[in-house]
Amino acid sequence: MEEQKKILFVINPISGGKKKTAFNKKVLEVLDMGKFKPTFQHTSGPNHAYELGQMAIKEGYDAVVAVGGDGTINELGSALLGTNIPMGIIPEGSGNGLALYLGIPMNETSAINRLNRFETVDVDCGLINDKPFFNIAGMGFDASVSDRFANDSVRGPIGYLRSAINVISNYKPCRYELVIDGVSYEREAFMISVANSPQYGNNAYIAPNASVTDGVLDVCIVHKFPMYTLPMMVFHLFNRSADQSEYVEIIPGRDIKIKRKEDGPLHVDGEPITMVGDLNICVKPRSLKIIC
Template sequence: MTKKRILFVVNPISGGKKKTAFNKQVLEVLDLSRFEPTFKITNHVNHAYELAKEAIQEKYDAVVAVGGDGTINEIGSALVGSGIPLGVVPEGSGNGLALYLGIPMNESAALRRINRFDSVAIDCAKAEERFFFNIAGIGFDASVSDKFANETFRGPIGYLRTVVNLLSKYKPKKYTLHIDGKKYEREAFMISVANSPQYGNNAYIAPNASINDGVLDVCVVHKFPLYTLPLMIFHLFNKTADQSEYVEIIPGKQICIEQEGQAPIHLDGEPMDLGKEINIEVLPKALNIIC
């Protein structure tokens, strides 16, 4: 029987975790009678994307992201439409998509899932020419992602520190939304476009979102008094954000967000500038993920 060739793309800095023993662990847990692993380490932005594109040309049977949502985004963006499945060993700060898919946070358990080699087709979303698979956002969370990208202190604690530092200073902004042909004008603290329900760390912004329903959930978080912050956090971690009076969720397939000034958007936690008008669409079941 011909062994399946799997490329493990390792992000050495994701989640602030050392991965020096990862290769050894793969050789201990992966079924080497069925799979032939290769390891490559990323060393610059977009390197995971480049390595995944090479894997398609070299006819690998799967590419595994060893990192967080940003690493998954790069590899998934390369694999969309290729038919080659994406595997995930969660090593990020939030691991939103992996948590939603039920992929274990434990390395050995995640590798045992890869041994099963079962995959599911998930929806993807496209913002202009860039893909995202979990959540895109504009407003406060994009500002957090932009600042966090330049922090040296990584991991969930570092992310929380960035949130706290920005929270009291951030001002809501005005947006015009066009969702499936209908126009909405909103002043919002932030707007999240969700393919899956959660940011990561089990914080659910769109509790009813699904990665295989062909629809995105546009979550508008309106301006809220700071004294209600504990309740907002409770809603996030209790899967009841849609019950908050400050949260409005609008489903859609074709979405355009117009912002007044120039501000970053994040795609799966990675900040970028896509201009003042951002067009987003859903691509049903465009990526296979091993889970």
């Protein structure tokens, strides 16, 4: 008989504003217990998922599962990067951008059941000043929204929308100097997103043609646009046609340098962070295994 695989579930108890008190019981009902021997750990704050991922490597786990959103995925993926230990995903976040792109079911039971197949895909990782991202990193408007959303008591899509509405009325575009695979650009932009996968989450596609397996990142420059065009901009996002907007420019690249005229917040897979000075961004092809 095949030996059981040791599988660690790393559960973010506050992601997506969803209670997860019955999660362990659900896993024991749905997971193939002949194949897997599950262990459960809850995160207690920032960077804990990363530490649990490192622990899983040391203790010889066969797989680690992120039970949370893109932030939890980012921490665990960063720990497992370059190893042969695959990461599973149970989407429990506010946006679930990477999981939606990979076709992982949003339904908890179906997502747990998907783990039983244990089929993996090798995905690319972006690095921004050596910090990994697997979905999207960005600056400008969306980073300011992420910064505000992180401090909002309301989680989920409603909280995110509320943060976006609060930020947009006062937001001013910034000037950027970019060098993408050796070609220089100067742009005044509402925001710049560097996309490994096509969407932020909730089926809002900023880079419709991005792929996590093509070894390329898509630099999405959203130019200043008149406020009356905002409904059309939102339509493009949800209609997978952002690349057709006259206010959106998408440039693929592997080696990207961005100089900002002034420092401001960034987001990495939806989590706000502070980085000062120039930004050096590159891609590490096929560097993380994901169960999908």
